[in-house]
């Protein structure tokens with residue numbers, strides 16, 4: 737069965753996309769820790785991050801860098817935190833989270849809620865940064 741992220745890539749499930757190239761796609765996390773919390777995923781479905789082929793492993797950081805710079809331009813924050821977890825969705829991905837303190841990276845905290853319109857506005861601002 738395809739992962740939920742593969743279904744997003746195929747367009748079967750909607751997402752608030754902020755960037756895409758031939759190998760990667762970035763979209764807003766549906767249950768964000770912070771405004772602008774973004775996921776970067778390879779289009780190829782591989783469960784564990786360190787099982788990615790070396791070309792995707794080495795490509796995901798430059799792609800994430802370009803997305804992180806855009807997020808930092810439009811979301812007030814001290815820096816962009818980076819995390820790889822994968823306990824919920826078995827499709828390798830990088831979390832990019834605008835942070836001001838260590839607590840902003842606490843995945844056990846309650847997540848923020850945004851309306852579809854609010855997600856759209858955030859995604860457009862990042863995309864166009």
Ligand code: 5GP
Nearest residue numbers: 740751763764765766767821822823824825
């Ligand atoms: P992890 O696998 O790294 O523990 O967490 C997966 C992340 O994917 C979570 O932060 C969760 O909110 C996000 N997520 C799960 N399902 C969806 C979805 O259908 N759409 C989007 N945009 N994010 C999702």
